[in-house]
Each structure stands twice: as C-alpha cells, then as structure tokens.
Amino acid sequence: MQTVPEALAGHRSIRKYRPDPIPQAVINEVLHEAITGTSSSGNLNSYSVVLTREPGRKRRLYELHGEQEFVLQAPLVVTFCADWHRTRTWLRRRGARDNFGNLLGYHVGAFDAVLLSQSVSLGFEARGYGICYMGTTLNAMHEIAQFLSLPESCVPVTSIVVGVPDEAPGKRDRLPLRAFVHDETYRVPDEAELDDLYREREVRGWERYMADPRLRAKAEEGGITSLAQFYTSPYKYDPDRHAADSARIAAFLAEHGFLPEGTR
Structure with a gap:
C-alpha cells in the first residue's frame, strides 16, 4: 500500500489495461475509505456512484464516451453523480422545505462528487491500480443519465476507468x-x-x-x-x-431541476 505522497507522485493517466478483474472486496474497501474520509458540504453527501462491469453495458459506455478503447479494456467504470434526489426525497418525507434543486445545489453536488472521485482514484492507485478520468462525461450527460437510469436531481459529472495498467507512461509535465x-x-x-x-x-x-x-x-x-x-x-x-455542448448541458440541468427552463 502506497502513502498519499507516493500515490500522487506515481499518478499517470492509464489508457491501456490488462483484463484482470478487481476483487469486490477491494472495490468495497476503496469506496468505504473514500466516502467516510472525504469532505462533504453540510455532511449531506450529495453524490452517488454507479459501477459498471458487465461487458455489454461497458460497450455502451464506450460508445457514449467517444469510443475510447480503454473503456472496453478496463474491468471497471465508475460514474460519479451529483445526487440530490435522495436528500430531497428525505426532506419531503420529513416535512422540510425542499431545496438544492437549483444552480447552487448543482454546484455543491458536483463539487462533492468530484472530491469523492479524487479520493477513490487515490485509493485505487495506492493499491497499484491505474485510473483515467473521462471528461467525455460532460459531453454525453443526457445519454449517460438515461443509460444509468438516473432520477431527477441526479446527474453524471465525471467518470473514471480502473484496472491493472498495461503500460507505463511518463509523468506529464505541469506549469511551474x-x-x-x-x-x-x-x-x-x-x-x-x-x-x-x-x-x-x-x-x-x-x-x-x-x-x-x-x-x-x-x-x-x-x-x-x-x-x-x-x-x-x-x-x-x-x-x-x-x-453547442454548453447549451446542451444547460438544457439538461434545466430538465433535471437544477436550472429554470429555457436557461442557456
């Protein structure tokens, strides 16, 4: 098990994977550590994660993510969602005022989900697995939400693939x-x-x-x-x-209750 500094120093975006499955116990351990150890606004935990392993379903995500080959190679795809559906339902059932179905709610949920995604990524990398973030999640938010059966006030914001690396790329440079x-x-x-x-x-x-x-x-x-x-x-x-994608995202967020209808 690597330390946090070691995992950060060793981070690479991996785009070639071996087919070795990830034991469920490892997935559960990483998610438990990340969820219990990551900051969350108001401790409302405004996120959900969807795990995709079944080859046929991964193939559909491969199509939605621009046909990037590593989606098919990696044994696991994790989609991180800004999720207020659970909290808003709980508030309604307790007679509390509804909230979070607005732009501020989206920001809070999206940031919480991204914070969690980094903790999950570090957890897998510390155990020797490779990951790659997929910004294409934003390009296909509507289609991914439909495919994963996400309810209102729950939207995908980022995704990673996870698996045993089959390459050892050099570390990318950063600005000073x-x-x-x-x-x-x-x-x-x-x-x-x-x-x-x-x-x-x-x-x-x-x-x-x-x-x-x-x-x-x-x-x-x-x-x-x-x-x-x-x-x-x-x-x-x-x-x-x-x-064009910005207009589609605005329309999608309006459709899911985060923006007034017609917002662009």
Whole structure:
C-alpha cells in the first residue's frame, strides 16, 4: 500500500489495461475509505456512484464516451453523480422545505462528487491500480443519465476507468508552481511572465503531439503550428463544439431541476 505522497507522485493517466478483474472486496474497501474520509458540504453527501462491469453495458459506455478503447479494456467504470434526489426525497418525507434543486445545489453536488472521485482514484492507485478520468462525461450527460437510469436531481459529472495498467507512461509535465500559487491576492502575470511560464510546456507538449503520427497528420491537415492552436482546433477543444455542448448541458440541468427552463 502506497502513502498519499507516493500515490500522487506515481499518478499517470492509464489508457491501456490488462483484463484482470478487481476483487469486490477491494472495490468495497476503496469506496468505504473514500466516502467516510472525504469532505462533504453540510455532511449531506450529495453524490452517488454507479459501477459498471458487465461487458455489454461497458460497450455502451464506450460508445457514449467517444469510443475510447480503454473503456472496453478496463474491468471497471465508475460514474460519479451529483445526487440530490435522495436528500430531497428525505426532506419531503420529513416535512422540510425542499431545496438544492437549483444552480447552487448543482454546484455543491458536483463539487462533492468530484472530491469523492479524487479520493477513490487515490485509493485505487495506492493499491497499484491505474485510473483515467473521462471528461467525455460532460459531453454525453443526457445519454449517460438515461443509460444509468438516473432520477431527477441526479446527474453524471465525471467518470473514471480502473484496472491493472498495461503500460507505463511518463509523468506529464505541469506549469511551474509559481503559475498556480498566489500570496494573499491574485497577481496577473504580464506577457513576458506568461511566455516564460508556458515556454517549456509549449515545447514538450508539441513534441509529444507530433510524435503521434495520427495527431501530426491532423496538425498538418489543419495548418496547425503550435500547441495552443491544437488545443482549440476541431481535433481537441473546439470552441464551436464547446458552445453547442454548453447549451446542451444547460438544457439538461434545466430538465433535471437544477436550472429554470429555457436557461442557456
């Protein structure tokens, strides 16, 4: 069992897995430790987790998550949900005023669920398993909610795959610590400082992308010449796609009781 610093130092996003199943006792232990040891707003525990292991159901999640191969390879997919359905039902049954079916409620539930997801991830990694977060959860919130039979006021916010790693990728670079940490008040970097913060990242990130023949071909096809351009291209975080997805998410949250109808 690794310590927390060891697990953090060893973290990698794993995208290739062996088929070895994860014992149920290990899953239960990790979830128990995470749920009892993670902070929760008001101790209301406004989250739920859905475990998916059955191959046919994993295949459907593979489709909903953009057909990422590791979803099929990993033995376990964990979907973390912002869940006020349980609490709101309890409040109603006790004659209390209804609450949390609003934007603030969504934020609290989503943040609680993400806090829990990191504790769960550390728990698995400390035991030698690999994980990978899937931001594609947000792109398919409506479809994932339907597939997992989530009730009103319960929405998926992030997912991870878990399994025995079948690769050993290098650790991804981060910006220098000074890019993130501010004493007392936020200090906006000037252009020279910003260039200095991103200089090494731009070189390493671009080299990593160009080492992949498929990504290199896309960059050449799109006339992309920098990491920043690639990040906002149709091949990565497309602004047009993000605008459409943002509208879909707003409509979905309204449908599930977190926003007024018609909110965009």
